Amino acid sequence: MSHPPVTPSPLLPAGTPPQAKAGAEPTLVLVGNANVGKSVLFNALTGMNQTIGNWPGKTVELANGTFLFQGRHLRVVDLPGIYSLSTYSQEELVAREFLATGLGDVVIDVLDSTVLERNLYLALQLRELETPAVLALNLTDIAAKQGLDIDTELIAAEMGVPVVKTTAAAGKGLELLVETALAHAGKQPAPAPRYGREVEEAVARVQGLLATATLPATVTGMPPRFVALKLLERDPEMERLLAGFPEVVAEAQSIAAELEAVHGHEAAGIIAAERYAVAGRIAAAAVHRSSTGRASGAERLDSLLLHRVLGWTALVLVMFAMFALIFQVGGWAAGLLDGAFAALEEAFYGLGLSQVWANFLWQGLIQGVLAGISVALPYLVPFYVILSVLENSGYLARMAFLTDTIMHRLGLHGKAFIPIFLGYGCSVPAVLGTRIMERDRDRLIAGILATLVPCSARTVVILGLVGAFVGFWPAVSLYLLDLLIVFLAGRLLNRHLPGENVGLIMEMPRLRNPGLRLSLKQTWFRLKDFAAFAFPIIVAGSFLLFVLEWLGWLQPIAAFLAPFTQTVLGLPPVTVIVLVFGVLRKELALIMLAALLGTTEFGLVLSAQQMYVFALIVLLYVPCISTIAVFRREFGTRMAVLVSAGEVALALALGATVNWVWRLAGMIVG
């Protein structure tokens, strides 16, 4: 994977010059582990003045907002939840690029007070960057409930930065937090805590080395100690930045090797252990347990949710409830919208525009938008709300834990279960849902598998054609065949995509009340984002199809492909047109097929074999245009094209195979 050179401008929200320092709009940067209440804090600060988007060129969510504080306009950037400033995941890479290049005026590191030791690990890494920072000890209400008494002054003295206690969910401590942050914005903080003697000696030697070279501007902006630590850790990103100085990198590596010879472990592991040692020392000194809390209700619920039998029962129930909710609500809303749009169409054609113009406007432009609205939105809204609730409540992690063994057989880990399961409903949320995984490789595999799973629109075709006119078991066989394909594709992708299969390494966050308001708010901003990137593609696609039809090119194309369609696939030539339009909306395929064949009694005009092959092709060939749009957004244009083309090829090849096997079997039997 190649990274663009570090240019500060694209990382900052639009409209803010990168040099904007104190004086203009001060920028606060929120950093922290996942599940520490960072988004709650962000939402409490910004209210509705926020946007959720993507980091340029990355599939990492970027939230930024503004708010008015004591008459000053402030800007807040919410970095993704991370555990470290290594650069092994997109989130970490984005966060580090942002922090190391000195964007933003002050960093607010949000910590979970109940897991202080582990949270201080990231805080120590932030201190290595020597940027102005404030530590927000969040979730203090829960810490108090657990009988934890935390000495903030001691932590402030040890870490060299101010510490403020907050309870973001109740809005407590936020004013003091922002005041403290503003007071320290742009000011050089106290030196960072030091690590063990051997590590510091190695760091000093590498720093000396760095002082002798004229380094590129991308590196001189960072503190030398940070650069030295990263070189000792053999951090690939830092080595890439210093690719022009092979002798510096080599010398740093030999210093690291000396350190490794003493300890018998890698330097990165030694430094990580040093940080944990400091974190452990500070936490042990600052946290006093006044009473030992008994097993709380949440803990008892957790034992149930992770139980081998009861946990699975609960999981199946939750999945079905989720599915039912998304598709009941979605189906109902889609029906309402379709009705409304039909009325709108009638009204539109009643306006008295000339036929050509009316057709052009309606079929070429408006229909595409409406198709996008009635396919995506009814299913996306409940999906976003539910996903957000699952995520914020901590149940998502439990699901991943339980399904890990199954997903492992596909070369993925537990978190991939959710997008693939969602694929049975709609591929669009399924592809978007791959974001819950950390690694690009896992995301891509899960994304491809999710598009291969029959969504509800394809289910309509399978049931309406094969189920109704061929039989129940042939329809079931299509699902089983699809499962086999998903399984084989998973194995194949896992074997041939470069990269390591990392397996499940995941924090199990505390179970808690998800807060429906936060979920609804996140849904609203994510929907806005979806509309902005998906609709242009949907409209362009439907316009293109309209032009093709208008020019009268569809019949010639069908006629041209007829030899292939008839001999190889054994299908009537008009099905090509159906398949082309099916890209827009797959459930339309059946309606169009009926229109072109002149009957809905498919059994009279198509043989069982033809219906089976047609349904199989619809099941596998390129997902609908909305899915392609989200796929492009998550995995890039190249991948979207490759996967779409690959799936068309797979569908045609399998269709042809089934057709010929069927035909041969017919010959042998008959």
Added chain:
Amino acid sequence: MRDEQREICREDREECLEALYRMETQGRTASLADLMAEPDLSQRPVADTLTDLALERKIRLENEIVSLTPQGRHTGQRVFERHELAERLLRSLGLREASAHEEACRAEHLEDEGAVRAACCRLGRLGAMLDEGVIRLCDADNGEYRVVLLSAGRFQRRRLEDMGVGPGAVVRVERRHRHGPITVEAHGARLALGRGVAAKILVAPVTQCASHPAPSA
């Protein structure tokens, strides 16, 4: 640390055990280099497979000599007999073994002396650790353990270290699903680890009499 990024599969283990069994019946002792020279194993990550087998108590490592445990001998014998049968069937069908190709592999594999020595050294260290009661985290019962070594790939190693499961860290196993993931507590935080991940974390039990005070439960 591993040489190969690829996962050790069942075939790797079986081929390895079979080779050891065959050599044992021939009365030969086996070192790592001997095993690497075996034609059946020439394309396989022998050192890593042996690491896994040693952790599963299928083999013993003593002074660079690899020997089968009763458990490992049982598997080796089974695989050996299965192969014998398959070979006899194939031969009766008139097929001949492609031996020239295997000969070529053998020559190619033995060239890298340095890599063999490094692997020997690693296995030797592992043998010493096993004598001291080191086990894989996925085999550990509920309780406290100290991480000794991460036998994982680079990304996984870094991730585990960042999450506080690096060498030297104390983890408490809380919940185990048979053939599935586990949950552990490390530095006060609760983590879920897939079984494959836990199999690559080598730990030693923290004894009750150790000076390290047990954190409050």
